[in-house]
Amino acid sequence: MARVFKRSTVKGAPFYATWTETLPNGRTRKRTVSTRTPDKRTAEQILTKLKSDAAVRFHGLVDPMADRIATEANKPIETHLTDFKNKLVAAGRSRDHIDRTLMHIREYAAFSNGHCPADFTADQANKWAAKLADDDMAARTIQARLTSLKSFSSWLVKHDKLDRDPFASVSKPNPNADRRRERRMLLPTEWRWLMAGTAAGDDFRGCPPIDRQLIYRLAVQTGLRSSELRSLGRGHFHLDGKRPFVKVASKSTKNKQTAHQYVDPVLAADLAAHLSTKTPMAAAFALPTEYFMANMLRADLSNARVLWLRDADDPDERANREESLFLTPQNEAGETLDFHALRHSCGAWLAMRGVEAKVIQSVMRHCSITLTMDTYGHLIAGAEAAAVTANADLTAVPAIIAATEVIADENKGEFSATGTEDCFPFVSQRDGKRRNDDERRRNGRSRKATADNSMASQKKRQNDEPRTLMNVSEKCPGRDSNPHSHNGRGILSP
Known part of the structure; x- marks a missing residue:
């Protein structure tokens, strides 16, 4: 028997609807669902609609796939998040990435008061993004949240849990338009002081100075990230060959691809001596947690600045150095130094040394050359000036035309090279242009006359008896034998 009822006596509690539906196999099943409304009349109308839908399904008047999608779309969000988490784990995503993604989705669900994917709308997502911007959240942070949300909705559509993507029209903000932290590179002159x-x-938190020196050198030479350095063990170093390198497993890299980063022989020898004291399964370095990597580098940078200040020869020099921002975490442009700045310094130093952009892209493992050029293109010193200088020889116009022999044509006032020793020293640009124009017009008339003569000759041969084409030199002695020359004419014999 179909009816509506309340499970709680609390004011405002929703009504529940219960009814019995007949399945396609002939069996019956009792269904009970919440109507989500405290109004009894509305709850009864919802019950009537549910019974009607059940009857339509029983008679096969509803597409089974559409009905399944509608059922999945009305399931609680947490039910789908469990399946979505399993998908991320199977894809090899890190634990931090999974937790962060699920947190973003739950934040949106709490903001929009959505209980199931059917409640997702683009307007609510845009409203959420606008609120985050009003709360002074950086564009990059908002972009990360919308990326998590759009990946979840895309997964729902691909797995037939939604019939369409509600966030397909939602645009993510450009992080470059509102970058809150600009990362600075370590200057080459700062490097020896840092060491x-x-x-x-x-x-520093269990990491000795010798380990930190090797870590900094390895990070600057290879561009490895903090998490990638933390994943290295003794077996990841291949230092015996002619081209020593470090191998990073795909599960530890950002792009999920195995990385082979080469090191110079001097660093390879130092690393081999360091790793000889490690057990095969031990970590290569005693690194602190990721949250203290920047503090570790800044502490060593502070010690380096103290040594640099002590190295001043006189009080005036000391005063000038104290006013300088050399070896400080922040430079004049407001750019800050953190541990990831060592990776940034790797690409920046390669660009400053004139290394090709494709090589820099390979070392930095960028997904596209555009990212490499946008990040380090401005550091390729003098590239534009060198390119212009290289073309200078091709585009230069001499002030004097060094013609070996030029004579004047008395009839047409032209200049031409003849091989004699007479030389006209200078031809103005205006005269040269006029000469070229006259020559083009003359050649055009000559080609037109030749074409007219050819057409007339062909027509005459078709109407008359065959005739012999005589040589111009035989018919008109002294003239050019070339029938296509501006001095010659094609003569037909009778």
């Missing part, structure tokens, strides 16, 4: 400051420092 000295690191050697003079103490252990």
Whole structure:
């Protein structure tokens, strides 16, 4: 028997609808669902609609796939998040990435008061993004949240849990338009002081100075990220060959591809000596947690600045150095230095040394050359100036035409090279242009006359008896024998 009822006596509690539906196989099933309304009349109308839909399905008047999608779309969000999490785990995503993605989706669901995917709308997503921007959240942070949301909706559509993507029209903000933190590179002149400051420092959260020096050198030479360095063990280093390299497993890289990063022989020898004291399964370096990597680098940078200030020869020099931002975490442009800046310094130093952009892209493992050029293109010093200078020899116009022999044509006032020793020293640009124009017009008339003569000759041969084409030199002595010359004429014998 179909009816509506309440499970709670609390004011505002929703009504539940219960009814019995007949399945296609002839069996019956009792269904009970919440109407989500405290109004009894509305709940009864919902019950009537549910019974009607059940009857339509029983008689096969509804597309089974559409009915399945509608059922999935009305399931709770948490039910789908469990399946979506399993998909991310199967794809090899990191735990941090999975937790962050699910957190973003739950944040939107709480904001929009959505209980199921059917409640998702583009307007609510745009409203959520606008609120995040009003809360002074960076464009990159908003972009990350919308990316998580759009990936979830796309997965719902691909797995037949939604009939369409509700967030397909939602646009993500451009992070470059509102970048809150600009990362600076480590200057080459700062490098030796950083090494000295690191050697003079103490252990940082269990990481000794010698380990930190090797970490910094390896990060600058290979561009490895903090998480990639943390994943390295003794077996990841191949240092015995002519081209020593470090191998990073695909599960530890950002693009999920195995990386082979080469190192110079000097660093390879130092790494081999360091790893000889490690067990095969031990980590290569005693690194602190990811949240203290930047603090570790800045502490060594601070020690380096102290040494640099002490190296001043006189008080005036010391005063000038104290006013300088050399070896400070932030430079004049407001760019900051963190551990990822070592990777940035790797690409920047390659660009400053004139290394080709494709090589830099390979070392930095960028997905496209556009990313490489946008990041390091401005550091390729003098590239534009060198390109212009290289074309200077091709585009230069001499002030004097160094003609070996030029004579004047008395009839037409032209200049032509003849091989004699007479030389006209200068031809103005205006005269040269006029000469070229006259020659083009003369050649045009000559070609037109030749074409007219050819057509007339062909027509005459068709109407008359065959005639012999005589040589111009035989018919008209002294004239050019070439019938296509401007001095010659094609003569037909009778």
